[in-house]
Amino acid sequence: AQSVTQLDSHVSVSEGTPVLLRCNYSSSYSPSLFWYVQHPNKGLQLLLKYTSAATLVKGINGFEAEFKKSETSFHLTKPSAHMSDAAEYFCVVSGNTGNQFYFGTGTSLTVIP
């Protein structure tokens, strides 16, 4: 069975400081992992995805995530937060057959000027 846990429901950072959003997953198979961002009153936008290639994945807007199998983690990072990064972030794991997607409960990121 697959599941995903986002360890923080809310993260607050100052503009210009690093961002770390944590995600742990559980999967019986080699998973595909995703991060999505949702700005207020918008749909979910794909930030990046891991599908068993390089373990360090680069996404849009300067975000990246590292797949660590030994720690079953897929944390999202960004070196320097921007005000426009304030949004809800979702970590997602898919089943091995590619037809099931398991969403985390989301992490709300606040960026303080």
Next chain:
Amino acid sequence: ETGVTQTPRHLVMGMTNKKSLKCEQHLGHNAMYWYKQSAKKPLELMFVYSLEERVENNSVPSRFSPECPNSSHLFLHLHTLQPEDSALYLCASSQALFLTGNTIYFGEGSWLTVV
């Protein structure tokens, strides 16, 4: 702008009304999805279609009726809804089902308020 377009973006309806949400994808995908996003709750999968065939119905009440006339269009017909059905309804599509590395792409959502 995403490759998945949803209309209307906002809808207010009474409990006795009948309305529909529309979704169109321009990505050439074969699978389409309806999700419900309520405040303080995880994203809920409602329906999955693959090549216009419904492959999943997650115990959704019959007051929600999906329709997929072709692989580019997906509708969600609404009738006799309850106030607790007020939520953001998200349409999504993916290249196919049962595909390793399958990725879903979302529309902007339709905000539904039932009064």
